[in-house]
Amino acid sequence: MNVSFYKFLSIKSSYQLVTLALLTCVALFGPAMAQISVSVTEGHKRPMPLAIVDFNGPHGSAIAATVRDNLDRSGLFQVQNPEVFLQRDIDVNLAPRFADWRIIKTEALVIGRGMVANGRLKVEFRLWDVYGESQLIGLEFSSSEENWRRIAHKVSDAIYRRLTGEVGYFDSRVVFVAESGGKKKRVKRLAVMDQDGANPSYLTDGTEQILNPRFNVQGQQIVYSAMSDRGVKIWIVDMDSGRKEIVSVAGSMAFAPRFTPDGQSIVFSADRDGDVDIYIKSLRTGVVTQLTNNPNIDTSPDMSPDGNQIVFTSDRGGSSQIYVMNGDGSNVRRLTFGEGRYSTAVWSPNGDLIAFTRQAEGQFQIGVMAKDGSGLRILAQAYLVEGPTWSPNGRVIMFQREAGPGDPPTLWTVDVSGTNLRQSPWKASGSDPGWSSTLP
Amino acid sequence: MTKSALIKPWVGSVALILMSSLALAACASTKTATPPTNSTPPTPLANNGEATTTESATPIPQTNVQRAPLTPPSGQLGAGKGAGSSIYASLSEAGDLILFPTDRFDLTDEARAILTRQAAWLQANSTKRILIAGNCDERGTREYNLGLGARRANAARDFLISLGVAPSRIETVSYGKERPIDERSNPDGWAINRNAQTTLLD
Structure with missing residues (x-):
């Protein structure tokens, strides 16, 4: 039996649990209308236009970039370039201006923010149906701060699942x-x-x-x-x-x-x-x-x-x-x-x-x-x-x-x-x- | 060739060293050459019968030239007999590489000839143990090729055992397609890499 420890500290840390909490719905809006969806088998024929705004707070832009990369690589989404966004710096607890997103033909919109307290990173995000003007998901993930990529993968999986109806695969190795x-x-x-x-x-x-x-x-x-x-x-x-x-x-x-x-x-x-x-x-x-x-x-x-x-x-x-x-x-x-x-x-x-x-x-x-x-x-x-x-x-x-x-x-x-x-x-x-x- | 016995001993030693180098060079060249055809196996060097000592082919120290009578040359040193003293100075001179056709592990006539010489050398060097490594070209999947290499190594092993080599003296391994001896990704390279290679363990 051999024992060795090549870089296992980093592996172990990445296996730390990411905890999940449901974000309370923004009061104004009712339950999701669930009209928006992507077919995984036919998705390549018309990828869904999806906008992911840079998250506010610590690691916010890196998390948003990771989510964009994940969803883009799936081939099921047309992940929009943030440069075309009309509305930026959106508070996660406020409803977006849907008209601003319909102009650039976005169908689904992701807004979020990160917060650090006592070395733990908490990330909140909401997924919006731009045409239905409704919230599809509101979730909060938390983990140790160096685990921000895993949080980004969890966010990606949640979006993928909500929009395709299939379980995601981004938080995997x-x-x-x-x-x-x-x-x-x-x-x-x-x-x-x-x-x-x-x-x-x-x-x-x-x-x-x-x-x-x-x-x-x-x-x-x-x-x-x-x-x-x-x-x-x-x-x-x-x-x-x-x-x-x-x-x-x-x-x-x-x-x-x-x-x-x-x-x-x-x-x-x-x-x-x-x-x-x-x-x-x-x-x-x-x-x-x-x-x-x-x-x-x-x-x-x-x-x-x-x-x-x-x-x-x-x-x-x-x-x-x-x-x-x-x-x-x-x-x-x-x-x-x-x-x-x-x-x-x-x-x-x-x-x-x-x-x-x-x-x-x-x-x-x-x-x-x-x-x-x-x-x-x-x-x-x-x-x-x-x-x-x-x-x-x-x-x-x-x-x-x-x-x-x-x-x-x-x-x-x-x-x-x-x-x-x-x-x-x-x-x-x-x-x-x-x-x-x-x-x- | 009996003339060599009349030459001063140091000349004989030099000649032996030269012949060994030639044999090594010849062997090295076969690894990169195109695969051997099915022509008759190369006949051993004619003067080997005299040059080989009764013992194993350990290098002779140049500073310590010894004189000893040659053993009588045998007239029955044909390939495949295997008994008595080996006619090969080394395993590599006997031939340490056999080749296989695509996706096959049965022995060609050429492979049998080389293994027959290996067996003769092993009979004459009875303390030596060998490792036979089976190899494959890159035109197969990894795990299947590990299996195919194992079958190639064992085909060679079984043939050596049938010629009287003790099973305990032979280990086998398969390297699959992981350890090519020819880097070329073309039919010539693949032909060289479909092989079973014999090396000394001790």
Whole structure:
């Protein structure tokens, strides 16, 4: 068991709770009329014009800028440039002049302010329906002052939820592998950042090459594999303590680990004399159970959110394809057919879709399909794209992309509708992203 | 070639060192060259039978030249026999890299020939242990390639065991596509990176 503390102070602080309170409605206005809304699936066709005024008080403009960036990157909103605003410096407890906002074609308006007392930052904001002239949300968040970005993400999530009807995903983190150096001597460090690329920190020193890290659903632990000269081992790092612990497995090769949805076990692949099969290990009892048993490669297991099924990659049919089996290894069914090779299947958070990597005609693709293999759609394609991971609300997929031969790997996102392809704000080399649940 | 026995011993030592360098250079060049074809494996250097001592190929200190009778040359040093003294001065001279076709882990004739020479060297150097690392090109996903590399390493291991090398002397590992030996992102580079590479552990 190794213990290390790379920058964990900063990680811990970012995990401090952000508390929430409902702002009392401005007396003048009645309950929300709820006519204003954005369709997430069709949103790209007409992004909603949205104005976010710089919040008053400490961190106010930085919080507003972060909220703007979040909502703009979602592709669902036309976030307006503050330079065109006619009304500025609006008191959060006063109603805006709606005519000023209708002139610039704003449909929804956000006004807020920050206050600091005893080292704690309190942020109040209201979301207004400009045409309905009604308040849609009035909320207050508070946390330690250095946590202002998390408050901004909470504000973003609240706006997103109110306007789209779907849970937001902005207050979440991404674990990934930060890459540096040439191909032959590539340094691959475990790293974690906010979903918008802020607050990056490294959790390993680069001695070993880190592969395919994943959060548990609870977000407190990361499981990953680490490659040394003599093998690949599975490790778990605890985010609160910084403690790293190896998950002991017989043999020199244990890889492709994922937590089960309950966080109590790990499914993974191991090599026993050239036979690569899928196993599950209980972290409580230490018992290892073999789930597949055939001479072919079975890897990249991912358990469905309800815990009943495991989707995985196998070449038992002659080429790499996606299969699904019951949680105990029984009832194996093949999901992908036809041209191309398929791998790295991952369940969407609510279990209705499966994202995957496909190789065909010399290109790599990211796609999604229904859990029975039907309705297959390709969302992105390049010289190399691989390793899809779902945003906590299942609307966005992040993956690794190399534009052309020899290009460095970078992180990209695409909407599950196939629109809004864009590079992550984390522009440096990165691979193997794993998206967390939304933070508590 | 029996002439070499008449040459003064220091000349023989220099010749041996030179031959080792040539062998190393030849091996290094195979890593960046285009993949070997299925032509007949290169025949061992003709004078190796005389130059090789009965012991392992540890470097001979230049300040301490020793004189010893050569063991009688064997007429049965064909590839694949493996018994008796090795005809290779080093593992790298025997060949430490075998290549695989795309998405395959079965051994080509060329790979079998190289592994047969490895087995012969291992039989003659019975204290040595090896690590076989399976590697893949970048045209696959990470975890599948870890599996494929494992199968490549184990295909090589199984063949060495079938030639009589003790399983306890062989470790395997897969580096998947994480440790390419050729940086080129093109078919030539990919061909070199689909390999199983043998290195000494001790």
